[in-house]
Amino acid sequence: MSTATTTPPTPAQHVPLSVRPPGTGYRRFKNRAATVVLTGAMILAMIPLFLIIFEVTRRGIGVVNLEFFTATEPPPRREGGGYAAGFFGTLYIMALAVAMSIPFGIATAVYIVEFGPNRLTGAIRFFTDVMTGIPSIFVGLFVYGLLVIGWGAMGFGTFVGAVAIAVMMLPIVTRSAEEMLRLVPDEIRNASYGLGARKWQTIVHTVLPAAAPGLTTGSMLAIARGIGETAPLLLTAFGTGIIVTAFQGSPQGAVPMQLYRGAAQPFEAGIDRAWGAALCLFLLVLLFTVIARWIGSRASVGK
Template identity: 90%
Template sequence: MSTMTTTPPRPHVPLSTRPPGSSYRRFKDRAATVALTGAMILAMIPLVLIIFEVTRRGIGVLSLDFITQTEPPPRREGGGYAAGFFGTLYIMALAVLMSIPFGIATAVYIVEYGPNRLTSTIRFFTDVMTGIPSIFVGLFVYGLLVIGWGGMGFGTFVGAVAIAVMMLPIVTRSAEEMLRLVPHEIRNASYGLGARKWQTIVHTVLPAAAPGLTTGSMLAIARGIGETAPLLLTAFGSGLIVTSLQGSPQGAVPMQLYRGAAQPFEAGIDRAWGAALCLFLLVLAFTIVARWIGSKASTNG
C-alpha cells in the first residue's frame, strides 16, 4: 500500500474575494517607483551636463605638452600646467603621510579602546570637522603657520597641512566603520592564542580591515586633490616648478585652474578647461579604484 501523500491544489481565489486594497497598493508601489526614478534622472542631469561640457571644452587641450610644459603668458597658446601637476603630487604626498596614518590610528583608538569620554569627544569633533567649509581650514592654517609661530610663510608644507586637515575626518570616520565590521570572534581567537591587545590589532584587526581602510583612504585623496580654497591661503600658487619644502609659494592644478578661468584671454581659459578635465579624470580614477577594492573585498569576504 502506497504511503505517498499528495498536496492538494491551492483553491482559486476569485477576484471579488481577494483582500481589499491590493490594487491600490500596487498602484502606490508603481507610483513611488516612477517618482524615485524621475528624481534620480533629474539629479543626474546637472552631473551629465557638467561632464559633457568639461569633456567637450577640455579634450582638445590635453596632450603630453600640457603635462610636461609650464604655463606661458595668458595670451599665448600652448603650454601646460607642469608646475601645477608637480605641486599637486608634492602636496598630496605630504598630506597622505600626515593624514592617513594618524586618521587610522585615531579610528583604532576609538574602536578598540572605547567607548569613553575621550572617544566620544573625538567622534564629535570629527563629525564637526567633516562639515567645516574648506576656506575655514585655510584661514586656520594661515593664521597658525603662515603668519604665526615665527611666520613660516607660504609653501608646500603648510599647503599639505591644510589638505591633511581636510582629509583627516574622512579617513577617521571611514576607518572607524571598517574596523567595527571586523567580527569580534577574530579578536577573541587571537586573545585565546595568547596574543596581546596591540598584537591583535596589528596582526589581526588591521589586516582584516585593510581593503576597507584602503577604500576610505582613496576617497579621502580624491576629496583632497581637488581642493582650492585652503591652498590659496597656504601654498599661494606658482607658475614654476618648486622643489623646496617650505618658504616658496607652490603651485597646484586647482589654483592654476581657478586663476586661468578668471582671465579674459581665450588661451588661458582653454588651459583651465583642460585642467578641469584632468582633475575630473584623477578623481574618477581614485573613485573607481576605491570601488573596485571595496567590491573585491566584499566578494572575497
C-alpha cells in the same frame, strides 16, 4: 446533563491565483506611480551631472595632450603650454598630506575602537564630526594664522599647503576607518587573545589586516576629496607657474589654483587651459573613486 457539540470550522475557500483580490488594481497603480516618480527624480538629479561631464569634456579634451603635462604655463594670451608646475605641486602636496593624514587618522580610529569608550574617545569623535562639516576656507585660514604668519612665520610653501589638505582629509580617514574597524568581528580578537597574543599584536596582525580593504577604500575617498581642494591652498601654498622643489619657504603651485586663476582670465587661451585642468582633475577624482569602489567590491566578494 447536556453536552455541547462544536462544529469544526469550515476551511477557507481556496482562491485561484488568477482571481485578483479587491484592491489589487489600486495597489498596482500606486506601485507604478511611485516607480515613475522615483525614476523621474533620479533622472532629474543626474541631468546636472551629465551636463557638467559633457561640458568639461567638450571644452577640455582639445587642450589635454603631452605638452599640457610637461610644459609650464605661458602668458595668458599665448596658446599652448601646460600646467606642469601645477601637476608637480599637486603630487608633491598630496604625497605629504597622505603621509600626515592617513597614518594618523587610522591610529586615531584604532584608539577609538580598541581602547574606548571613554571621555577622550567621545571628545575625539565629536570634534571629528565637527571637522567634517567645516568649510575648507576656514581650514586655510587656520593654517595661515597658525603656520604661515604664526609660529616661526614659515611663509607660503609646500609643507603648509600639505598641512591644510591633511586637515581636510583627516576626519574622512578617521570616520571611515572607525566604521571599518567596528565591522571586524569580536570573535577574531578573542581568538587572537586565546592564542596568547597581546593587544598590540592583535591590532597589528589581526584587526588591521581584516579591515585593510575598508581602510584602503576610505583613504582613497579622502585623497579624492583633498586633490581637488582650492581654498586652503590659496592661503597656504599660494601658487606659482614654475616648478618648485623646495619643501617650504617658496610658493608652490597646484592644479586647482591654476584652474581658478586661469578661469578668471579674460583671454581665451588661458580659459581653454583652465578647461583642460578641470578635465584632468575630474578624471583624477573619478580614478580614485573607481579604485575605492573596486577595492570595496572585491572585499565584499571575498567575504
